[in-house]
Amino acid sequence: MLEKYDLKKTADEGAYEKTLESYKERLNILQRTLRDQNVPTIIVIEGWNASGITMSIHEIVQALDPRGFALHAIEKPTEEERARPFLWRFWLRTPPRGKIALFARSWYSRAISEEMQKHAWEKSLAGRADRINNFERQLYDDGTVILKFFLHITKEEQKQRLEERERNPLTAWLVTPAIWNIHRHYEDTLPIIEHFITRTDTDYAPWTIIEATDRKYAIVKLYATIVKALDKQAEGLKEVKQKRAKQKELSRPRKNPVKRRSSPDRKFSKDECQEALGSLQIEMLELHYLLYKRKIPLMIAYEGWDAAGKGGNITRVTRYMNPLGYYVVPVSAPTEHEKQYHYLRRFIKHFPMGGDIAIFDRSWYGRVLVERVENYCSEPEWQRAYGEINEMEEDFVNSSGGGIVKFWLEISKEEQLRRFQQRANDPLKVYKITDEDWRNRERWDLYDKAVDAMLARTSTDIAPWTVIESDDKWYARVKALKTVMTTAQKLL
Amino acid sequence: MLEKYDLKKTADEGAYEKTLESYKERLNILQRTLRDQNVPTIIVIEGWNASGITMSIHEIVQALDPRGFALHAIEKPTEEERARPFLWRFWLRTPPRGKIALFARSWYSRAISEEMQKHAWEKSLAGRADRINNFERQLYDDGTVILKFFLHITKEEQKQRLEERERNPLTAWLVTPAIWNIHRHYEDTLPIIEHFITRTDTDYAPWTIIEATDRKYAIVKLYATIVKALDKQAEGLKEVKQKRAKQKELSRPRKNPVKRRSSPDRKFSKDECQEALGSLQIEMLELHYLLYKRKIPLMIAYEGWDAAGKGGNITRVTRYMNPLGYYVVPVSAPTEHEKQYHYLRRFIKHFPMGGDIAIFDRSWYGRVLVERVENYCSEPEWQRAYGEINEMEEDFVNSSGGGIVKFWLEISKEEQLRRFQQRANDPLKVYKITDEDWRNRERWDLYDKAVDAMLARTSTDIAPWTVIESDDKWYARVKALKTVMTTAQKLL
Numbered sequence: 001m002l003e004k005y006d007l008k009k010t011a012d013e014g015a016y017e018k019t020l021e022s023y024k025e026r027l028n029i030l031q032r033t034l035r036d037q038n039v040p041t042i043i044v045i046e047g048w049n050a051s052g053i054t055m056s057i058h059e060i061v062q063a064l065d066p067r068g069f070a071l072h073a074i075e076k077p078t079e080e081e082r083a084r085p086f087l088w089r090f091w092l093r094t095p096p097r098g099k100i101a102l103f104a105r106s107w108y109s110r111a112i113s114e115e116m117q118k119h120a121w122e123k124s125l126a127g128r129a130d131r132i133n134n135f136e137r138q139l140y141d142d143g144t145v146i147l148k149f150f151l152h153i154t155k156e157e158q159k160q161r162l163e164e165r166e167r168n169p170l171t172a173w174l175v176t177p178a179i180w181n182i183h184r185h186y187e188d189t190l191p192i193i194e195h196f197i198t199r200t201d202t203d204y205a206p207w208t209i210i211e212a213t214d215r216k217y218a219i220v221k222l223y224a225t226i227v228k229a230l231d232k233q234a235e236g237l238k239e240v241k242q243k244r245a246k247q248k249e250l251s252r253p254r255k256n257p258v259k260r261r262s263s264p265d266r267k268f269s270k271d272e273c274q275e276a277l278g279s280l281q282i283e284m285l286e287l288h289y290l291l292y293k294r295k296i297p298l299m300i301a302y303e304g305w306d307a308a309g310k311g312g313n314i315t316r317v318t319r320y321m322n323p324l325g326y327y328v329v330p331v332s333a334p335t336e337h338e339k340q341y342h343y344l345r346r347f348i349k350h351f352p353m354g355g356d357i358a359i360f361d362r363s364w365y366g367r368v369l370v371e372r373v374e375n376y377c378s379e380p381e382w383q384r385a386y387g388e389i390n391e392m393e394e395d396f397v398n399s400s401g402g403g404i405v406k407f408w409l410e411i412s413k414e415e416q417l418r419r420f421q422q423r424a425n426d427p428l429k430v431y432k433i434t435d436e437d438w439r440n441r442e443r444w445d446l447y448d449k450a451v452d453a454m455l456a457r458t459s460t461d462i463a464p465w466t467v468i469e470s471d472d473k474w475y476a477r478v479k480a481l482k483t484v485m486t487t488a489q490k491l492l
Numbered sequence: 493m494l495e496k497y498d499l500k501k502t503a504d505e506g507a508y509e510k511t512l513e514s515y516k517e518r519l520n521i522l523q524r525t526l527r528d529q530n531v532p533t534i535i536v537i538e539g540w541n542a543s544g545i546t547m548s549i550h551e552i553v554q555a556l557d558p559r560g561f562a563l564h565a566i567e568k569p570t571e572e573e574r575a576r577p578f579l580w581r582f583w584l585r586t587p588p589r590g591k592i593a594l595f596a597r598s599w600y601s602r603a604i605s606e607e608m609q610k611h612a613w614e615k616s617l618a619g620r621a622d623r624i625n626n627f628e629r630q631l632y633d634d635g636t637v638i639l640k641f642f643l644h645i646t647k648e649e650q651k652q653r654l655e656e657r658e659r660n661p662l663t664a665w666l667v668t669p670a671i672w673n674i675h676r677h678y679e680d681t682l683p684i685i686e687h688f689i690t691r692t693d694t695d696y697a698p699w700t701i702i703e704a705t706d707r708k709y710a711i712v713k714l715y716a717t718i719v720k721a722l723d724k725q726a727e728g729l730k731e732v733k734q735k736r737a738k739q740k741e742l743s744r745p746r747k748n749p750v751k752r753r754s755s756p757d758r759k760f761s762k763d764e765c766q767e768a769l770g771s772l773q774i775e776m777l778e779l780h781y782l783l784y785k786r787k788i789p790l791m792i793a794y795e796g797w798d799a800a801g802k803g804g805n806i807t808r809v810t811r812y813m814n815p816l817g818y819y820v821v822p823v824s825a826p827t828e829h830e831k832q833y834h835y836l837r838r839f840i841k842h843f844p845m846g847g848d849i850a851i852f853d854r855s856w857y858g859r860v861l862v863e864r865v866e867n868y869c870s871e872p873e874w875q876r877a878y879g880e881i882n883e884m885e886e887d888f889v890n891s892s893g894g895g896i897v898k899f900w901l902e903i904s905k906e907e908q909l910r911r912f913q914q915r916a917n918d919p920l921k922v923y924k925i926t927d928e929d930w931r932n933r934e935r936w937d938l939y940d941k942a943v944d945a946m947l948a949r950t951s952t953d954i955a956p957w958t959v960i961e962s963d964d965k966w967y968a969r970v971k972a973l974k975t976v977m978t979t980a981q982k983l984l
Binding site: 032054057058061062064065066067070071073078079104170172173285289293311314315319322323324327328330332335336337359405431 | 522546549550553554558563565570571572596627662663665744775777778781803806807811814815816820822824827828829853883923
């Protein structure tokens with residue numbers, strides 16, 4: 001594919017400056033228009049070493065208002081980033097609404113350079129391509145414009161440029177042996193890049209190949225493509241998405257539907273449960289040590305009715321964990337800042353590193369519970385969310401080797417009323433009950449329906465839901481701890 | 493100092509559980525009270541290896557609502573953190589208003605472990621102690637409660653505990669050769685720790701030594717101290733600060749006062765200036781390469797009257813910088829989130845790594861300009877800010893080896909009016925002029941006074957102000973670029 005492009009020369013050298021100037025002006029205006037339209041934009045510049053990535057960024061940056069863009073030069077991941085799923089650091093770098101994120105190299109070069117050492121790169125890269133397509137599609141569905149460029153030069157041209165840089169004392173030290181080594185493997189890399197570009201060239205995030213031998217031609221084509229695409233966006237002529245990259249089949253919901261009950265089969269005495277907890281907690285401590293030592297991450301998401309006992313349950317489950325190895329992420333309504341991003345980003349940010357246990361006190365399932373019921377998002381948005389969440393969870397498990405435990409704490413409507421009244425009458429607990437709790441209770445049936453849909457559509461093999469019968473809070477604590485331990489054991 | 497404490501036993505073993513339970517309840521209530529009072533709290537737990545830091549954290553955490561605290565386990569700095577000033581990562585971990593930050597180890601163990609390898613630790617640690625005192629005092633002045641604990645055990649006790657851990661397969665792998673090595677140097681470390689604790693034991697951030705041989709005693713003393721201190725805070729009985737740690741003398745403002753003028757001595761033609769710019773920009777590119785290669789950071793802060801030409805000036809100065817080696821930080825009013833922290837934190841967050849140039853389009857000087865004039869902060873707050881800013885800049889320069897360039901872009905009141913009118917009449921520039929600009933102009937005299945005070949009180953030897961006579965925008969660009977280059981040359 002890359003070979004089919006001829007190297008073209010800009011016909012009229014004199015017209016170059018003028019053309020460029022008018023593109024810059026146009027891009028500057030488009031930046032303001034998209035800001036006013038709240039559209040986030042991602043521009044990815046990839047290419048061979050010495051193909052002019054930095055120079056291209058330099059040219060684009062000159063057209064932009066610094067208040068409205070961020071430049072991300074992607075290098076090797078830091079230790080912290082390496083301890084997280086592959087796409088984690090790119091999720092954190094997605095632009096807020098109305099802003100532009102420019103990537104000098106991206107998830108693509110990282111995927112290719114990390115996979116090329118391995119055998120069977122074709123299969124491995126295919127997995128990465130699927131995950132990248134999901135990532136880009138999710139951003140696109142959220143309104144992000146994504147433009148991707150590959151700067152192409154021949155091996156001979158690359159050699160000349162590297163030699164030129166070596167002759168200049170200012171740049172000589174940048175041309176390392178590693179870069180020459182990659183140069184020598186140009187022919188081996190070419191088919192991998194072609195394959196990867198083909199698999200990730202989608203309507204929602206298209207690639208443009210830039211023939212970069214003639215720098216002026218490259219810049220003009222880059223600008224022309226960007227301006228044309230953003231013009232379309234600004235005029236609301238967003239193309240209809242048809243060509244979707246082939247998606248890996250998502251792990252299907254389990255055949256046995258998740259049963260919702262608020263009471264366990266038989267009664268348990270408090271003493272019985274406390275004794276069980278006591279012995280389990282020692283085992284839990286051991287499991288936690290092993291997870292920590294083997295750098296396996298674990299996520300625990302707590303959802304449930306108001307007053308179902310999430311707080312107390314978390315306290316018991318964590319009592320015998322090492323406090324340096326777990327953390328609780330309390331989730332409430334998104335802040336103004338968080339609302340500027342894709343709704344999943346604020347959760348992905350808190351994903352655990354290898355060895356850590358992240359406990360979410362409420363979670364990303366808010367999208368299909370409170371946000372659905374209270375109309376904080378549109379129906380297409382929460383309908384889409386089931387698949388997006390399944391993808392996100394699958395990506396986490398597959399790329400980190402970790403596990404996800406999801407608890408739905410079920411109580412009966414009568415039990416909730418009893419607990420609300422108890423709280424209202426206890427001066428030490430009255431702060432726990434708010435008007436909002438009573439309002440939510442009035443919408444019990446709507447929430448009930450949302451919970452059913454959530455359990456049916458997001459209980460997957462890799463991240464199944466566990467319903468905790470919580471009318472009996474002691475039983476609930478034992479069951480939660482046991483479930484966490486069973487999952488942890490499977491991961492070891 | 494550490495030896496003078498006897499090991500005490502809790503008299504009544506049976507009363508222990510009861511005492512602890514009541515402390516936990518009290519701390520839980522205090523957490524809510526301080527949340528309502530918007531008071532941030534820092535609790536630092538330091539101590540010998542195996543002295544029980546994790547266990548202490550575990551106990552405290554059980555009393556707290558997870559929504560209101562964050563636990564920071566401080567280990568070796570990451571690559572990114574190492575590329576920044578020593579206190580940078582701790583600034584980012586300070587708690588927002590109403591929340592608690594718990595530190596399992598902190599800036600103290602890092603300072604000691606990093607310095608102990610070097611010769612002349614006494615002098616070196618003294619410098620660290622001064623900087624830490626400044627850090628803690630600035631947080632205290634902003635309303636933060638700071639409590640610091642050192643868990644003390646004897647060398648013999650430490651040996652027994654390490655051996656005990658080695659016998660347990662779950663913990664054996666944690667007792668590394670490095671830990672035994674530190675154990676062997678217990679006697680050498682003791683005076684260093686004593687010295688450091690003495691120098692940083694202040695009224696605004698006091699130390700409490702916890703005799704940690706008897707674990708129950710240690711926990712009770714820890715809780716008792718925390719609850720007592722927070723009780724005082726909650727009741728508004730905050731102690732009067734008298735005992736201030738001896739501060740290093742701050743770099744004094746320069747004797748030559750900074751002269752403010754809006755026009756240069758002689759007229760410059762546009763052609764003359766553009767030519768100068770052209771040749772300087774090549775040199776600038778070279779300097780930038782060297783800064784980058786030698787990992788020297790540089791900060792450039794732009795302040796100036798509205799319409800003084802900050803944007804255009806930044807564009808020219810950066811035109812020949814490598815876009816991957818600089819970034820522009822646009823500063824506007826703090827967000828709700830940013831307001832929850834010390835006002836300097838949002839700037840410190842963007843401090844450059846070694847090799848980067850950070851350009852602030854408006855800066856931390858907003859505290860003594862717009863925030864002073866518009867009464868967004870109180871007079872004691874902005875009065876305090878001059879010293880705080882000098883300390884912050886000094887800390888950056890001393891700990892990073894980098895430089896700070898500060899520009900005040902001066903224009904005359906008449907020139908500003910001319911530019912406002914020009915903008916208002918140009919359809920492509922009208923978006924640049926807002927009602928707020930006109931309102932600010934009405935307060936010219938108030939701003940004028942604030943600028944004078946700022947230049948007089950914060951132009952220091954290590955971070956002097958440069959006034960840019962900006963009535964002539966071409967001259968202004970040349971002078972700014974020249975100033976940046978002079979500073980960069982001195983740093984190489």
